[in-house]
Amino acid sequence: MEEMLAIFLSMLLVLGLIPLFLWKRRQDSRSSHEHEEEPQVAQREAVVRAPGGSRMRRRPASGASTSAAAAPGVEESVEGSDEEDVEGEYDAKASKKREKKRQEREAQRQAEQAARESRVTKQDRYAEMRRRKDEEREAQERQLEEEAKAQKAREEEAAALEFEKWKGEFSIDAEGTTENEVQDGRQDLLSDFVEYIKKHKCIPLEDLAAESKLRTQECINRITNLESMGRLSGVMDDRGKYIYISQEEMQAVADYIKRQGRVSISHLASKSNQFIDLEPKAQVEICYGQDEDAVVAAPPPEQEDCDGIFLSYTFTSREKELPHTKNMSAQAWAFKSEATILNAGSTELKAWKMYIGFQHREILVAAEGAQMVDGGDLPVDVGTKGAYFAGYPMTDLKTMIDTAGDYTQIQAKIAFKGTQFGMGEKSTPMPKTISIVNDGFKCPAAKFKGKTAMSVCCKKDPKFKAKKVEKTKFMPRQNGDLSITYDVMQTYTMNYLAQVTIDNVHPLGRLDHWNLTWEWMRGEFINTMRGAYTHKKDTSACLYGQAGKFYKDLDFSQVMNCEKKPVITDLPAERKDDPKVGKLPSCCRNGTILPSLMDKAQSQSIFQLQVFKIPPDDNRTAITPPQQWKISGVLNPTYRCGPPIRVDPTQFPDPSGLQATSDAIASWQVVCNITKTPVPRCCVSFSAYYSTSVIPCSTCACGCKTSETNKCNPKASAMLLPAEALLVPFANRTEKAKAWAKIKHYDVPKKLPCPDNCGVSLNWHIDSDYSNGWTARLTLFNWGTDQFQDWYTAVKMNKAYQDYENVYSFNGTRMEKEVNNTILFTGLKGLNYLVAIKNGTDPKKNPMIPGKQQSVISFKKKHYHNIDIKAGQGFPTRVLFNGEECALPKVFPKNNAGHLKSNALLRLSDATPNSDDHQLQKISLMFVAVPNVGTG
Ligand SMILES: *[C@@H]1O[C@H](CO)[C@@H](O)[C@H](O)[C@H]1NC(C)=O
Ligand SMILES: *[C@@H]1O[C@H](CO)[C@@H](O)[C@H](O)[C@H]1NC(C)=O
Ligand SMILES: *[C@@H]1O[C@H](CO)[C@@H](O)[C@H](O)[C@H]1NC(C)=O
Ligand SMILES: *[C@@H]1O[C@H](CO)[C@@H](O)[C@H](O)[C@H]1NC(C)=O
Ligand SMILES: *[C@@H]1O[C@H](CO)[C@@H](O)[C@H](O)[C@H]1NC(C)=O
Ligand SMILES: *[C@@H]1O[C@H](CO)[C@@H](O)[C@H](O)[C@H]1NC(C)=O
Numbered sequence: 001m002e003e004m005l006a007i008f009l010s011m012l013l014v015l016g017l018i019p020l021f022l023w024k025r026r027q028d029s030r031s032s033h034e035h036e037e038e039p040q041v042a043q044r045e046a047v048v049r050a051p052g053g054s055r056m057r058r059r060p061a062s063g064a065s066t067s068a069a070a071a072p073g074v075e076e077s078v079e080g081s082d083e084e085d086v087e088g089e090y091d092a093k094a095s096k097k098r099e100k101k102r103q104e105r106e107a108q109r110q111a112e113q114a115a116r117e118s119r120v121t122k123q124d125r126y127a128e129m130r131r132r133k134d135e136e137r138e139a140q141e142r143q144l145e146e147e148a149k150a151q152k153a154r155e156e157e158a159a160a161l162e163f164e165k166w167k168g169e170f171s172i173d174a175e176g177t178t179e180n181e182v183q184d185g186r187q188d189l190l191s192d193f194v195e196y197i198k199k200h201k202c203i204p205l206e207d208l209a210a211e212s213k214l215r216t217q218e219c220i221n222r223i224t225n226l227e228s229m230g231r232l233s234g235v236m237d238d239r240g241k242y243i244y245i246s247q248e249e250m251q252a253v254a255d256y257i258k259r260q261g262r263v264s265i266s267h268l269a270s271k272s273n274q275f276i277d278l279e280p281k282a283q284v285e286i287c288y289g290q291d292e293d294a295v296v297a298a299p300p301p302e303q304e305d306c307d308g309i310f311l312s313y314t315f316t317s318r319e320k321e322l323p324h325t326k327n328m329s330a331q332a333w334a335f336k337s338e339a340t341i342l343n344a345g346s347t348e349l350k351a352w353k354m355y356i357g358f359q360h361r362e363i364l365v366a367a368e369g370a371q372m373v374d375g376g377d378l379p380v381d382v383g384t385k386g387a388y389f390a391g392y393p394m395t396d397l398k399t400m401i402d403t404a405g406d407y408t409q410i411q412a413k414i415a416f417k418g419t420q421f422g423m424g425e426k427s428t429p430m431p432k433t434i435s436i437v438n439d440g441f442k443c444p445a446a447k448f449k450g451k452t453a454m455s456v457c458c459k460k461d462p463k464f465k466a467k468k469v470e471k472t473k474f475m476p477r478q479n480g481d482l483s484i485t486y487d488v489m490q491t492y493t494m495n496y497l498a499q500v501t502i503d504n505v506h507p508l509g510r511l512d513h514w515n516l517t518w519e520w521m522r523g524e525f526i527n528t529m530r531g532a533y534t535h536k537k538d539t540s541a542c543l544y545g546q547a548g549k550f551y552k553d554l555d556f557s558q559v560m561n562c563e564k565k566p567v568i569t570d571l572p573a574e575r576k577d578d579p580k581v582g583k584l585p586s587c588c589r590n591g592t593i594l595p596s597l598m599d600k601a602q603s604q605s606i607f608q609l610q611v612f613k614i615p616p617d618d619n620r621t622a623i624t625p626p627q628q629w630k631i632s633g634v635l636n637p638t639y640r641c642g643p644p645i646r647v648d649p650t651q652f653p654d655p656s657g658l659q660a661t662s663d664a665i666a667s668w669q670v671v672c673n674i675t676k677t678p679v680p681r682c683c684v685s686f687s688a689y690y691s692t693s694v695i696p697c698s699t700c701a702c703g704c705k706t707s708e709t710n711k712c713n714p715k716a717s718a719m720l721l722p723a724e725a726l727l728v729p730f731a732n733r734t735e736k737a738k739a740w741a742k743i744k745h746y747d748v749p750k751k752l753p754c755p756d757n758c759g760v761s762l763n764w765h766i767d768s769d770y771s772n773g774w775t776a777r778l779t780l781f782n783w784g785t786d787q788f789q790d791w792y793t794a795v796k797m798n799k800a801y802q803d804y805e806n807v808y809s810f811n812g813t814r815m816e817k818e819v820n821n822t823i824l825f826t827g828l829k830g831l832n833y834l835v836a837i838k839n840g841t842d843p844k845k846n847p848m849i850p851g852k853q854q855s856v857i858s859f860k861k862k863h864y865h866n867i868d869i870k871a872g873q874g875f876p877t878r879v880l881f882n883g884e885e886c887a888l889p890k891v892f893p894k895n896n897a898g899h900l901k902s903n904a905l906l907r908l909s910d911a912t913p914n915s916d917d918h919q920l921q922k923i924s925l926m927f928v929a930v931p932n933v934g935t936g
Contacts, residue, residue: 311341311342313453485500512882646667701887
């Protein structure tokens with residue numbers, strides 16, 4: 001840029017002219033452009049050229065004479081006559097000079113001739129040559145000056161004409177306004193344009209075009225016209241920027257040159273920065289926009305003032321997606337944005353985690369530079385709850401102090417791409433908030449900067465007391481519901497042995513037939529595995545990929561798995577002692593992980609794998625743990641896992657049996673937490689001795705598919721049932737419910753309510769209520785085809801919890817410490833199976849029979865002696881089955897016993913445990929009509 005400025009100024013210096021040549025060249029090329037582009041412009045060009053000739057006729061003298069161009073911004077009409085006088089004078093002087101020169105030359109020639117006659121010297125010849133060259137140059141300069149001047153005059157007239165033409169166009173466009181108004185409006189527009197340029201000082205023409213809603217070429221035209229009108233002065237550089245230089249600044253340069261007398265171009269260029277001030281109204285970044293690599297943009301002031309963790313979110317762009325709809329709220333937009341996290345504090349931030357409160361139904365498609373904390377696969381819907389991100393590959397942010405301000409080590413960026421819905425044309429979909437989630441930080445509300453950027457400075461929470469942990473190199477281990485450790489046990493150049501340990505930490509968490517999956521980041525593959533296996537054995541990914549190229553002699557048919565995302569499953573119990581794949585502690589339980597309260601030995605799973613790496617990771621310490629961990633089971637809680645975080649190496653007892661420990665080479669921890677499943681998978685029905693009707697599971701308690709809602713009503717509340725209807729599948733209840741409604745005079749909706757669709761349901765029946773106690777009967781039903789081994793159910797009783805006395809056919813444990821006011825029921829030995837549904841004795845006549853378990857539970861009235869059983873205080877407030885939250889009905893049974901003599905009571909005959917064949921245990925059902933015990 002300086003160079004360009006220097007050129008400009010040198011011309012000013014040497015010729016005392018404005019860079020008309022530049023302008024002229026541009027004008028020429030433009031006119032040829034315009035010919036191609038637009039016939040209308042071509043026409044204008046023709047108009048421009050015609051008066052050119054007439055001008056020549058009007059002022060024949062100036063064409064032939066040497067002339068000095070006037071500075072821009074001086075009015076032509078005023079200058080015109082003066083200029084001619086000056087020119088005339090100048091002409092006369094020049095011819096006098098030439099005459100003088102001629103005479104001199106004549107004299108010289110004579111002298112030379114005389115000299116040559118005596119002695120011809122080289123020097124003389126040189127001198128002559130130099131003189132000739134000088135003459136030629138003079139002539140050339142004169143010619144250029146003349147041309148420039150002629151061109152300038154032409155342009156002036158063209159500009160005037162064009163202005164007239166624009167005026168004309170405006171009056172056509174804006175019908176109904178008077179000529180004066182039109183002209184004012186036009187002047188306003190033009191002065192806005194000029195003001196905009198003056199304000200920005202240095203502006204890319206593209207930006208200017210966007211701002212003034214013109215095409216770039218039109219912008220250039222307008223600038224040149226404004227220059228010729230004297231309303232604007234400056235230079236256009238070859239990289240498409242216009243730099244405004246005020247008259248004062250030009251004057252300053254001219255004065256300086258006058259003062260100095262003689263200045264070199266480079267000196268002037270360096271000096272001119274003093275005269276021409278690009279700073280005050282300009283953003284430096286714009287001027288240097290194309291040299292971004294060379295110049296680091298100054299950080300925003302908010303960041304300068306931050307001494308904690310600085311977060312920012314910038315909306316980049318948005319584009320309408322197909323299909324286009326008239327309904328604004330249904331319109332999809334593709335958007336791009338960026339978030340940054342910068343450690344501006346004095347301590348390293350390890351394993352950063354950031355929350356972005358998306359709120360415009362965003363669906364994220366890409367998030368470069370980070371991964372979602374719950375390990376979700378993209379695209380993912382984040383529009384209602386927002387999303388958590390952790391760094392990958394950059395997990396830790398060092399401090400400025402440690403890195404001497406190396407931004408690449410203290411800052412991470414996430415580039416988002418996604419779809420967003422609704423919001424008008426002009427609006428920008430910004431998140432509600434941004435914050436960091438790491439312990440010990442406090443984030444105030446984010447501040448908006450304009451409409452497209454927001455930032456926040458999160459500071460250390462002075463109240464936060466970090467747990468006293470030994471100073472370690474890595475992060476302390478985190479708490480969570482499920483903790484998975486990835487320990488590297490042995491490492492070689494091209495492969496390593498890893499051990500994966502899954503620990504169930506949550507008192508009610510559980511997994512059955514677990515599937516664990518992750519994503520290899522560096523092209524690794526699993527050669528062998530012990531204690532678990534992968535479902536697929538597709539080795540084509542290896543054979544045709546990088547691994548195949550590198551391991552030329554490896555027999556891939558023996559390789560365990562080559563998938564980028566392998567699905568790993570526990571081995572069944574019979575492989576426990578298999579010398580090849582078994583023989584590991586805590587392995588081979590067919591994927592069952594129980595709460596430690598039930599069985600500590602079964603609350604952990606372990607397996608080992610041999611991982612093969614590919615170049616460039618060909619050194620022992622180049623180990624990258626897999627990312628995007630996910631674990632799931634059948635009818636279990638839903639777990640969401642975070643990223644693997646490097647922790648201190650796990651210590652193992654020495655295999656030799658000595659009292660020594662050996663450390664893992666490297667350890668990573670993945671923490672998975674239970675998330676509340678949006679749709680439950682079990683439900684509860686309520687019944688009581690004082691009410692003849694059962695409150696069944698809620699309609700669609702475990703979700704309804706749209707395909708079935710055509711036939712049933714998903715909104716209607718479930719129909720009340722007679723007790724025995726609970727024993728048959730939903731499909732066979734309808735007739736019973738209808739008949740019941742007829743007897744009870746209940747309304748039957750035209751479109752019957754939909755089923756609950758739950759695989760497991762529980763019935764809580766209030767059995768009795770007497771002066772110093774009460775009893776309940778809990779029944780479990782399995783409507784699915786999978787049996788549940790080691791089932792358990794947790795029941796939260798609130799106030800009645802303290803009065804829990806006994807359970808007769810289950811094993812009941814108060815969960816004093818672990819979960820408030822909750823009792824855990826498990827099957828007694830031999831009764832720990834909740835079998836699957838099976839056919840009735842005569843499938844044609846009898847409906848299918850669900851798997852069942854039942855027990856009476858007794859409570860006292862010691863602490864909670866005024867418990868109002870009939871008001872529903874004997875019902876649980878929360879029920880979980882195998883760790884999974886079950887849907888509860890919204891109402892309690894009504895006390896209508898006074899109107900009836902008796903009620904049916906659901907009771908399973910006492911089950912006889914048969915440990916030899918507990919799967920086939922038979923539970924017969926009895927319906928006992930009992931006398932009404934309730935008070936009237
Ligand atoms: C192990 O689990 C599978 C399902 O993953 C099941 O089909 C099989 O019967 C189970 N085996 C045992 C011994 O429970
Ligand atoms: C009941 O459960 C507890 C804790 O899980 C256990 O210690 C006890 O042995 C179980 N009792 C029976 C009879 O199964
Ligand atoms: C091995 O790889 C690690 C991580 O990429 C690197 O830090 C280390 O310097 C490498 N060592 C050698 C000997 O190449
Ligand atoms: C585990 O993965 C296998 C194979 O992909 C699948 O058949 C099975 O249903 C999965 N089990 C669970 C509990 O997700
Ligand atoms: C899991 O929950 C614990 C608190 O119980 C929390 O500290 C941790 O950050 C959570 N992890 C994830 C991945 O959500
Ligand atoms: C129970 O419902 C199923 C499904 O509608 C039907 O096929 C079966 O015949 C019914 N059984 C009885 C005994 O009504």
